[in-house]
Amino acid sequence: MAQHSAAAEPPVNQVVASVAYVDGRRAREVPIAQAGEYVGGAQGMLWIGLHNPDSQCLTEVLQALDIDEKNREEMLEVHRRPKIIDYGRAVLVVAITVEVEGGKPAFGETQYLIGNGFLVTVRRGARSPHTALRERLEAAPDLLKRGSDYVVAELLDWLVDRYVVAVGAFEDVVEHAEQKLLIRGAKDADIRKLYRQRRDLLRIHTAIAPMAEICRRLSRVELSTVDAAARPYFGEVADRVLRVDELVNALREALAFAFEASLMIGQGQQNDTTRKLASWAAILAVPTAIAGIYGMNFEYMPELKTFWGYPITLGVIVTACCILYWRFRKVGWL
Numbered sequence: 001m002a003q004h005s006a007a008a009e010p011p012v013n014q015v016v017a018s019v020a021y022v023d024g025r026r027a028r029e030v031p032i033a034q035a036g037e038y039v040g041g042a043q044g045m046l047w048i049g050l051h052n053p054d055s056q057c058l059t060e061v062l063q064a065l066d067i068d069e070k071n072r073e074e075m076l077e078v079h080r081r082p083k084i085i086d087y088g089r090a091v092l093v094v095a096i097t098v099e100v101e102g103g104k105p106a107f108g109e110t111q112y113l114i115g116n117g118f119l120v121t122v123r124r125g126a127r128s129p130h131t132a133l134r135e136r137l138e139a140a141p142d143l144l145k146r147g148s149d150y151v152v153a154e155l156l157d158w159l160v161d162r163y164v165v166a167v168g169a170f171e172d173v174v175e176h177a178e179q180k181l182l183i184r185g186a187k188d189a190d191i192r193k194l195y196r197q198r199r200d201l202l203r204i205h206t207a208i209a210p211m212a213e214i215c216r217r218l219s220r221v222e223l224s225t226v227d228a229a230a231r232p233y234f235g236e237v238a239d240r241v242l243r244v245d246e247l248v249n250a251l252r253e254a255l256a257f258a259f260e261a262s263l264m265i266g267q268g269q270q271n272d273t274t275r276k277l278a279s280w281a282a283i284l285a286v287p288t289a290i291a292g293i294y295g296m297n298f299e300y301m302p303e304l305k306t307f308w309g310y311p312i313t314l315g316v317i318v319t320a321c322c323i324l325y326w327r328f329r330k331v332g333w334l
Contacts, residue, residue, distance in 0.1 A: 014057045016049040017134065024141030035064040039117045045148055046118040049130060053122060065118055075122060079109055082210040084217060090115040091225050093152065093214065095159055096207035097126040100169040105200050107207060110159065112152045114225045119148035121155065133158045149226045153233035156215065160240045163208055167247050170204070173197065174251045178258040194259055201252045205245060212241040279328040286320045 020027045020038045030038050030046060038046045048061060055076055062072045071087045085092045090113055097108040108125030121130060137144050137154060144151065177197060180190060215238035219231040226234075290313065328334045 014050055014053045015061075016051050016129065016131075018046070018048045021045045021047065021141075021144050024143070024145030026138055032061055032064050035061065035118075036066060039065060039115070044117060045144065045151075047134075047148070047151070048118070048120045049134075050120070050122045051126075051129070052124055058122065061120065065115070065120070067113070071113075075111055075113065078124065079111075081206070082214055084214045086223050088224050091223050093156075093218075095156065095211060095214075097123075097128070097159065098163055098166045098204055098207055099127050100166045100173075103170075103173045105166065105170070105204055107203070110155075112155060114148050114152050116225055117148070119151055128162055130155065130158075146230070147227060149230040150233065153218075153230060153237060156211075156234070156237045157240070159211075160237060160244060163241070163244045167204070167244055167251070170201065171247075171251060174254055177255060181258045181261070191259075194255060198252055198255050201248055201255070205248045205252070208241060208245050208248060212238045212245065215241060275333040279324075279333045283321050283324045283328075286324065287317045290317055 015032065018030045018032060018035065020030045022044045027044070032048070035046060035048065038044060050058065050061065053061070058076060059072060062075065067090060068087060071085075071090060071092060074085060074092060079094045080096070081094075082096055083092075083094045093112040093114065095110050095112070097110055099106045099108070106125070106127070108123065108127065110124075110126050111120075111122040113120040113122075123129075133155065137151065143154065174197065177190075177194060181194070215234045218226055219233075219235035219238060222228075294313070325334065
């Protein structure tokens with residue numbers, strides 16, 4: 001980007017692009033100090049993209065565009081939830097970005113400042129740049145020619161694409177967790193991991209869900225810098241956000257069902273073990289009881305003087321144990 005003054009211009013690595021478009025086509029790169037001169041043209045639009053700007057850089061950009069103090073204060077803050085604010089001369093839309101790396105979500109923030117003849121995008125912590133989208137829009141000058149509100153509709157639609165990619169990556173994580181829970185049951189480590197995954201999905205839902213209402217407002221409410229013809233585009237984006245959010249909720253329910261199924265499987269295995277132990281305890285109770293009776297060593301007891309007494313007693317024990325074993329096998333306890 002051409003620099004008007006090294007002292008006056010923000011660092012280049014924070015200003016990704018500052019481009020003036022005329023009739024939808026790239027005209028020239030504009031120094032930040034001269035940004036105000038390119039705003040308000042009948043057929044022109046200035047698009048300034050910032051990445052992780054410090055307060056000084058963002059303040060210089062907003063002052064060059066003559067943005068009021070309240071708007072500047074809001075954009076300097078770090079946001080955790082989406083929001084939309086109409087300042088009259090400009091509309092600020094704050095969106096939360098979601099990326100999944102290593103099975104864990106990473107959140108960032110993107111601000112869209114929509115004005116008459118200008119657009120400012122501020123990315124904080126967002127890993128995916130707007131470069132590819134900017135090139136695609138530059139290949140369609142008719143869309144850029146319509147103004148910054150149409151461009152923001154495309155940017156929000158692209159943001160939903162990133163939501164789809166993130167949720168798709170998390171879907172693989174959920175399927176893997178389901179298989180582990182259903183095959184080997186829930187262990188302590190699995191339960192802790194499952195809790196973290198459900199919490200992450202809840203955080204994704206919290207970041208995504210409000211965007212549907214914001215896009216609905218952009219599509220239905222008359223705002224100062226949003227053209228009436230651009231509103232249907234935001235309505236389509238709102239529908240896409242709702243579908244992605246439904247998928248997030250479905251993944252949360254899938255984890256809950258998998259955990260419940262794992263508990264039921266574990267309880268069934270415990271019941272099987274309990275029945276087996278009870279069956280063997282009942283079988284062993286027969287010889288234990290008979291041996292206990294004859295072990296009391298009383299002088300007058302039946303069969304003590306009988307020649308076949310010992311074999312008969314063993315036969316009774318074996319017969320009783322076999323009958324019990326057969327009955328337990330028949331009912332499925334053994």
